[in-house]
Amino acid sequence: MQQQVLEVTNARFIPHVRALIEEGRTVRFRAMGWSMRPLIEHARDDVLLSGYGAATPQRYDVVLAATDRGGFVLHRIVHIDGDRYTLQGDGNWRGVEHCTRADIIAKAVAFYRKGHAQPLRTDSRTWRCYSRLWVALRPVRRILLGLYRRWRALRSEEHTSELQSLRE
Secondary structure (H helix, E strand, O other): OOOOOOOOOHHHHHHHHHHHHHOOOOEEEEOOOOOOOOOOOOOOOEEEEEOOOOOOOOOOOEEEEEOOOOOEEEEEEEEEEOOEEEEEOOOOOOOOEEEEHHHEEEEEEEEEOOOOOOOEEOOOHHHHHHHHHHHHOHHHHHHHHHHHHHHHHHHHHHHHHHHHHHHO
16 A cells, blocks of 8 residues: 655644644654754654653754744754753754754654664664764764765665666
8 A cells, every 4th residue: 555645834734743742642754854864864764753741851852843043843952051952953064953942842752764664762772872972973074974975876876877777
């Protein structure tokens, strides 16, 4: 059975997500955008969100939040100063966003990568190590992301040439 994909704007989607989270439910959706590369790929990976309840957001958490620029992002908390949170996408080497605790809608509790049924949970040792390492590598992230993009482009070219040779 083929899945139907429905794309909606954040302005229409986020209020529904917020309502479900406030009811105590979880929400799973396909990630769109490139800002959380290399771990979360655009239009390929799914995100599972849950509410914080009485818990406090922590550094390294990936959160869905309204930003001070008026948009919504699914980015990592890289710094906390009182009630002010600094967010940055894993695929960004420079830009950051800011929000308050009240702006944080949900936290990511798992990611379903590459179509796998088994999620990568954010409370796993693998995820915690990745998170801390990636944030620590921020000074060289531009170089790492450039290498990653080149590697992905090469793989795409190889895949394209393989398909062409199969057709011949």
